[in-house]
Amino acid sequence: MGYALKETKYRYRAWTKDGVWQEGELTEDKYIKIHEGSNVFHYGQAIFEGLKAYKHKDGKVYLFRPDLNYKRINNGLERIVAPQMDAEIFYEGIEEVVRANVDDIPEYGKQQSLYIRPFVIGQGMNLGVKPSKEYLYSVFCAPVGTYFKGGLSALDFITTKYDRAASRGMGQVKFAGNYGASLYPRKLAKDKGYAGVIYLDPQTHTKIDEVGAANFFGITHDNVLVTPKSPTILSSITKRSILYLAEHRLGMKVEERECFIDNIDEFKEAGACGTAAVITPIKSITHNGEKHQFGDGKVGPTVKKLYDLLVGIYYGDIESPEGWLKEVKL
Numbered sequence: 001m002g003y004a005l006k007e008t009k010y011r012y013r014a015w016t017k018d019g020v021w022q023e024g025e026l027t028e029d030k031y032i033k034i035h036e037g038s039n040v041f042h043y044g045q046a047i048f049e050g051l052k053a054y055k056h057k058d059g060k061v062y063l064f065r066p067d068l069n070y071k072r073i074n075n076g077l078e079r080i081v082a083p084q085m086d087a088e089i090f091y092e093g094i095e096e097v098v099r100a101n102v103d104d105i106p107e108y109g110k111q112q113s114l115y116i117r118p119f120v121i122g123q124g125m126n127l128g129v130k131p132s133k134e135y136l137y138s139v140f141c142a143p144v145g146t147y148f149k150g151g152l153s154a155l156d157f158i159t160t161k162y163d164r165a166a167s168r169g170m171g172q173v174k175f176a177g178n179y180g181a182s183l184y185p186r187k188l189a190k191d192k193g194y195a196g197v198i199y200l201d202p203q204t205h206t207k208i209d210e211v212g213a214a215n216f217f218g219i220t221h222d223n224v225l226v227t228p229k230s231p232t233i234l235s236s237i238t239k240r241s242i243l244y245l246a247e248h249r250l251g252m253k254v255e256e257r258e259c260f261i262d263n264i265d266e267f268k269e270a271g272a273c274g275t276a277a278v279i280t281p282i283k284s285i286t287h288n289g290e291k292h293q294f295g296d297g298k299v300g301p302t303v304k305k306l307y308d309l310l311v312g313i314y315y316g317d318i319e320s321p322e323g324w325l326k327e328v329k330l
């Protein structure tokens with residue numbers, strides 16, 4: 001089951017009718033019966049999201065910035081030529097699934113959470129390469145612990161000669177095909193004992209784009225938090241949160257700009273950030289056979305501070321910036 005600790009009982013399904021989203025419902029059936037000619041099987045017409053629900057000390061359950069997932073799924077739907085989704089259906093699917101699987105939301109204090117996976121697929125008989133007529137929106141969830149093994153420890157990564165997205169392709173959206181493309185480079189890195197891959201920009205292969213399914217950030221020697229500005233990366237909600245927290249809570253200077261792999265020495269600390277990765281410290285990056293280690297190879301002080309802040313906000317131990325947490329009424 002990988003990252004998931006167990007399967008949960010209920011999932012949500014909503015279908016379109018004549019291109020319009022209809023109200024959905026919960027089901028216990030984890031199998032989806034759709035036509036063999038569905039676009040999702042042949043032309044990859046699929047988009048997904050990932051967010052988490054956290055239980056706070058008082059037993060209340062909160063989603064972290066789901067409004068940004070909502071915007072991002074609609075950007076993705078536009079790009080795969082699927083109908084836009086109303087906020088009511090998007091949130092209904094998520095909240096119903098959280099409520100229905102309440103017994104599987106990990107307790108406060110375990111450093112676990114409920115990972116929620118909304119997705120949309122093009123379905124129905126469709127042999128020609130054209131958008132589907134009908135779509136399914138589904139949401140399922142699973143309790144999860146840490147994504148990278150070893151909790152908060154610094155990990156080794158390696159650059160890859162492969163790209164996860166084309167230079168004018170779909171890197172900006174959570175398009176299923178980007179992840180299919182990432183499996184082979186990931187396998188090569190894992191086979192060599194690395195935690196994952198660093199993708200370089202597909203256009204020139206000189207700049208850091210992403211860390212597998214997470215964004216990259218580095219801390220310069222004069223304490224500036226830098227994260228890549230690139231048209232081919234998925235704009236991480238975690239990254240946007242870290243930029244804000246570094247600036248407004250830690251008083252740091254922050255920059256979104258190009259991060260040249262040949263200038264990796266400019267960083268004394270580095271990390272990967274994402275809903276699944278949370279903040280994963282990067283111990284080293286190997287590029288063209290040369291290993292660059294950040295600092296002494298241990299978790300750096302700024303990365304640790306950012307981790308504590310972010311995780312404190314997730315679990316309600318540190319005051320959240322206005323509007324970041326959305327309660328799911330149980």
Ligand SMILES: Cc1ncc(COP(=O)(O)O)c(C=O)c1O
Nearest residue numbers: 213214215234236237238274275
């Ligand atoms: C390619 C990619 N980059 C970055 C991220 C991190 O984004 P977020 O912080 O919104 O989860 C993800 C995960 O969603 C991803 O799939």
